[in-house]
Amino acid sequence: MSYETYFQNKREQHLDELKQFLTIPSVSALSEHKKDMIDAAKWVAAKLETAGLEKVEIIPTGGHPIVYAEHIQAPGKPTVLVYGHYDVQPVDPLHLWETPPFEPSIRDGKLYARGATDDKGQLFLHVKAIEALLDQENKLPVNVKFCIEGEEEISSPNLPAFMKDNADKLAADVVLISDTSLLAKGKPAISTGLRGLCSLEVTIATANTDLHSGTFGGGVPNALHALVSLLASLHDGQGRVAIDGFYEGVPELSSDMREEFLKQDHDDEQLRANLGLEALYGEEGYSFVERTGARPTLELNGVYGGFQGEGTKTVIPKEAHAKITCRLVGDQDPARILDRIAAHLESHVMPGARLVIKRGEQARAFNMDPSHPMLQKAADAYEQVYGTRALFTKDGGSIPIVETFSRILQAPVVMMGFGLPDENLHAPNEHFNLDNFDKGLLTIVAFLKQL
Template sequence: MSYERYFQENRERHLKELKQFLTIPSVSALSEHKQDMKEAAKWVAGKLEQAGLAKVEIIPTNGHPIVYAEHTQAPGKPTVLVYGHYDVQPVDPLHLWETPPFEPAIRGGKLFARGATDDKGQLFLHVKAIEAILRQEGKLPVNVKFCIEGEEEISSPNLPAFMKTQADKLAADVVLISDTSLLAKGKPAISTGLRGLCSLEATIATANTDLHSGTFGGGVPNALHAMVELLSSLHDDKGRVAVDGFYEGVPELSPDMREEFLKQRHNEEQLRADLGLDALYGEEGYSFVERTGARPTLELNGVWGGFQGEGTKTVIPKEAHAKITCRLVGDQDPAKTLERIIAHLEAHVQPGAKLTVKRGEQARAFNMDPSHPMLQKAADAYERVYGTRALFTKDGGSIPIVETFSRILQAPVVMMGFGLPDENLHAPNEHFNLENFDKGLLTIVDYLKQL
């Protein structure tokens, strides 16, 4: 039986099982869902056993459990490690959901539920692809391992330590991840880069109390004025970050990479109109997709202080705050980058203002050579199923655990995603287009067989 026919005949069963998975409210960030996390891990382990994996384990951590499975009965063949996560984002604001987030519903060829595309739906494809091969052929063309965590949405606090102590257990020739998107409907993409991350919160304090702006205005430092002046010093008038040494480790875009960006045929004017903007903005000399995929950034995520209630309160605030995140590329060191930003802030803070800084997240960027055979075979698999060869992209977001897999396991990482950019991941009405559910199953089978 062809795989197209197999998946068509089993489609109703597969969707019923996926809906069952999506009813589990496995929100890792909320302690009230701790039992739901255990139930989700147990559900995943059960489906891996049902699929025919030879060994399945639920491994406790200091947080939520890791599900490990393997089927290594193909001596001399490559080993593929499939990574995914069974945890999901919180559902707030609940009133914006058209149907309840943990009551899966199909509308217009889309499956709506929290986790439908990030990442339960995409993870499920791999389980069913393996099951299909074993039921159709009785054996796998490659060795397969699964490492499924329950903490991706809270920055994977326990997985790196597990990877370091269990590197031999997880050893593989390629790490396969489906947690990204196509460029657009019918236009597959393989991400060869994810930006790194570092963050901080800055606080400026002046007087020991808020002061009357009539009595003291013009004669004492104003924390908000000092903060605004300080933040404005972080960029020059060409959109570049003005922190000394910030661009150390940032590679220049090669002609080949710029050509890959051009192949995306991104319509900046349409984007501007869709967002209701008068103009786009960013580092001079780069297109939108280059700025957001292959260049580093320093962004203000929140700035506050002083009176924010209704009406007027003539006050000079004693403190002001700002949250800053940076997206990093190439070999930028997140720890060094933070130190450089802090040094810049300390050097430019206004007299009479006291600066304190709280360091936040730190993660290195992930980069892969698109010419690697494992990635090229993935692009071929997309072409055979979608009729269009996957483009190699650089994505602006950060998935810190991807770089960790690449570094600790010393294996190429193939980001074989089947979502779409408009599927509302992390937002109300998250959904998964069932066209990519169907094609995703076929693409994964094709890829494993070609390896």
């Protein structure tokens, strides 16, 4: 029986099973869902056992458990470590969901539920692909390990230590992850880069109390004025970050990489119109996809202070705040970037204002050479199923654990995503296009057989 026929015959059963998985409200960020997290880990472990995996374990951590399984019966063949996560984002705002987020429903060829595309649906594909190979051939073409966590949506606080302590257990020739998307319908992509991340919160403090602007205005520092002036100094007129040393470790785009970006055939004008913008904005000399995939950024995510209510309150606020994140590329060191931002802010703060900086997340960028044989085989597998070869892209988002896998296990990471960019991951009405559910199963089987 062909794999196409096998999966067609099993489709309704597989979708029913996935719906069961999606009913579990495994929201890792909320303590009220701790039992749901355990239930989700048990569900994954049970499905791995049913699929034919061995040595299935639910491993406790300081937070939510890790599920491990393996099938090591192909001597001399490569070992593939499949990574995914069973936790999901919170569902707020609930009133914007057309159907309840943990009551999966299919509409217009799309499966709607929280976690449908990020990442339960995509993880499920790997379990069923392995099950199909064992059912059809009574063996796997490669050795396989699974490492499934429940904390990806909260920056994987416990997985790096687990990886270091269990590097031999997790050792593999390639790490396989499906937690990204195609470029567009029918246009597969393999991400060869994810930007790193660092964040900070800035507080400007002036007087020991808010002051009347009639009595004190023009004679004392205003925290909002000081903050706005400080934030304005972070970029120059050409869209570059104006912090000394910020671009250290940023590679210049090669002609080959720029050619890959051009192949995406991105319509900047259509994007501008869709977003209702008068113009796009960014670092001069780079296209939109280059700016968002291969260049570093510094963005303001929140600026607040002073009176926020209805009407007027003539107050000079005693403090003002800003939240800042940077996306990093190449060899940029997030700790050094935060040092340089702090030095810049301290040297530019207005007289009479005090600066307080609270540092947040730190993650390095991930990069892979698209010529690596594992990535080339993945592109071949997409072509076999989708009829068009995957393009190699660099994604603007950050999945910090990907760089950690690459560094600790010293293995190439192949990111074979089957979502679409408009599937509302992290937002209301998250969904998974079932055309890519079907093709994803076949593509994973093709990739494992090619290895």
